[in-house]
Amino acid sequence: MPHRKTSSGEAAISERGAYVSRGGAKLKFALDRLGLDLAGRVCADFGCSTGGFTDCMLQEGAARVYAVDTGYGMLAWTLRQDGRVVVMERTNAMHVELPEPVDVVTADVAWTRQRHIVPSALRRVRPGGLILSLFKPQYESGREHVRRGRLDPARFEEVLEATLAGLAAEGLPVAEVVRLPHERKSKNPEAFLLVRPADCAPPATPGSEAPPRTRS
Secondary structure, three states, X not given: OOOEEEOOOOOOOOOOOOOOOHHHHHHHHHHHXXXXXXXXXXXXXXXXXXXXXXHXXXXXXXXXXXXXOOOOOOOOHHHHOOOOEEEEOOOOOOOOOOOOOEEEEEEOOOOOXXXXXXXXXXXXXXXXXXXXXXXXXXXXXXXXXXXXXEEOHHHHHHHHHHHHHHHXXXXXXXXXXXXXXXXXXXXXXXXXXXXXXXXXXXXXXXXXXXXXXXXX
């Protein structure tokens, strides 16, 4: 099925504000755009880093969050002390084994293409759950198009559409693409990809890949 696009319009992402990092405000923007309710959900945050996504999910009522990252000591102290957070440091999201299937997986994993991280998330989420993966074009484009970590903004749509098509071809359609307001011109544009397991081909063994859908 074709992916849907939603326009970010004139909306803006709040600064760090109520979250331990600006990532929380980004996720909140996407949740509001999509009308998603996380109350009582069991979630996993792949590439949690400081914990912006984790913080946001807790504030949205998540019952539990598995905070997964290859690094160590980065997660904010306030989140470490929260009984709803299960800290899984020095753990690669591509190979993580969670104690239970989860309702929601968020992902912000550097240097990893969507075609790799989406299938990994799919294997950990319940059939009726969802995946929200942050699309960063510099990790999806050839190195020749990236300079000092930045992709030519004119190529953003091309790279996004190629990523969506690649995911779809592998049986992982993206239901929605939420484009984040591009407020910092020194940074790359970003978008959240919403994937619903119910739309996807059955998860394959590790090593397979999956497809996306859009909201703008």
